[in-house]
Amino acid sequence: MHPSGTPHPRARLWLAYAGCCVLAWCLFVLAGSEFDRGLDPFWLAVYQATTMLWAPMLLGVAVWPVARRLHGSDAGPAATAMAHGLAAVAFAALWQAGEFGVNAALFGAGHAGAVLVAGLLWRSVWGLVVYAAIATAFTAVLQARAARAAAVAAAQAESALARAELSAISGKLNPHFLFNTLNSLIALTRKDPAGAEAALLKFASMLRYVLDTKRGGPPRPAAAAAADRVLLSDEVDFLRDYLALEALRLGPRLRVDWDLEERVLADELPPLTLQPLVENAILHAVAPRKGGGRVSISARRNALNHGLDLAVADDGPGCEPEALEPRPGQRRGVGLAALRKRFALDYDGQARLRIHTAPGAGFRVDLFIPQA
Structure with a gap:
């Protein structure tokens, strides 16, 4: 038997x-x-x-x-x-x-x-x-x-290939985040050395989080035992540190609204899921505008299938949906493309990433992440 x-x-x-x-x-x-x-x-x-x-x-x-x-x-x-x-x-x-x-x-x-x-x-x-x-x-x-x-054998080979590609995609996100954060720190040291020191402490905490996710992290409860998953509460803590660092640079120009349901904080998601979306919002909707802008972050339980609904939105200028497709010779951002590909590989098409934007209507990214 x-x-x-x-x-x-x-x-x-x-x-x-x-x-x-x-x-x-x-x-x-x-x-x-x-x-x-x-x-x-x-x-x-x-x-x-x-x-x-x-x-x-x-x-x-x-x-x-x-x-x-x-x-x-x-x-x-x-x-x-x-x-x-x-x-x-x-x-x-x-x-x-x-x-x-x-x-x-x-x-x-x-x-x-x-x-x-x-x-x-x-x-x-x-x-x-x-x-x-x-x-x-x-x-x-x-x-x-x-x-x-x-x-x-073919399924195992395809799974191994998908894992290798997924690892490569995740590897793109981490250096991309580190590079942009270091640039922010460099800019901050020139005009606010004391703020830069506080930012470095935040950055050290964020770097520890990134390194923990790369090597599986410290022992966790069974609900978050997978090495390629983190608790939403941990991701939110990481994101708060990142926003605190950006607030040192942008001051009151950066306004953040949080709308998190307590019951979803123990849900699981891939690490560095929200940070690239928030970074894009700051880069395109807050930093270029003299009066700054607002970034909204929400997390809710999906009423139909009990998955995790996430959203990152800004009140920036938005754009035509066609502008999201890169033109020949144009530098392509890593965040959205890598997240979309990572979800496709990691969740077998069950996770979703949808973009809502129009000129003058801001930019919103809705995520759905299934839960076991």
Whole structure:
């Protein structure tokens, strides 16, 4: 038995073979029975079915290793067909030899010889036909197993490729975040050294978070045990540090609205999911404007499927949706493209990222992240 409670594949094979043998025996009995003439014809049919079929049923077990050996060999079609032909002749000969032995033991050698001669031709033909049927069935089983193994291997290879690509995408986000944050720190040291010192402490905390997510992080509860997931509460703490750093640089020009449901703070999501979206909002909607701007961050439980709904929005100038597609020669941002690709790989198409924007209507990104 497998750990799942299902029978082993080999046990399933021989259970199916035994079932086919019983079915063939029952059909043979029904074909030879004449119930309107009483029980005597029925018992005669039982006797004939048993004496006729015991030999091919037992010999059929020996066909399995022959079929498996020929299926796994490198022989060509002609050599395989010839080998099966020789095995079929041997099968028919052994069938008749088995019947001859039983008849000789029960009725004497003379009767056994007469039965052998009388049925030599049709038993030989039936031996070839029965061997072909059993060998074909066993070969089909072997081919199905090979196809299933190839599908599993292909799925494993695809999964490994997806994990490698996912790791590469996540690797893009981290240096991108670090590069932009260091640029902010450099700009801050020039005009506010004391603020830069406070910002460095925040940055150290943020860097610790990034490094923890890269190596799996400290031990967590079972609900957040996956190495590629973090709690939303941890992501929010990280984001607060990031916004505090940006507030040192932008001052009152940066206004942040939080709308977080308490019950979703224990939900899981990939690390560095929100930060690139907030960074884009600050870069395009707050920093370029003299009066600054507002960034709104919300997290709620999805009422339909109980997943996690996240949203990052700003009140900036917005843009035409077509402007989100990079033009030839234009530098492409990492955040949105990497997040979209990461969700596609990480959640098998179940996670969603949607953008809502128009000129003068701000910019909003809605995320849906399924929860186990």
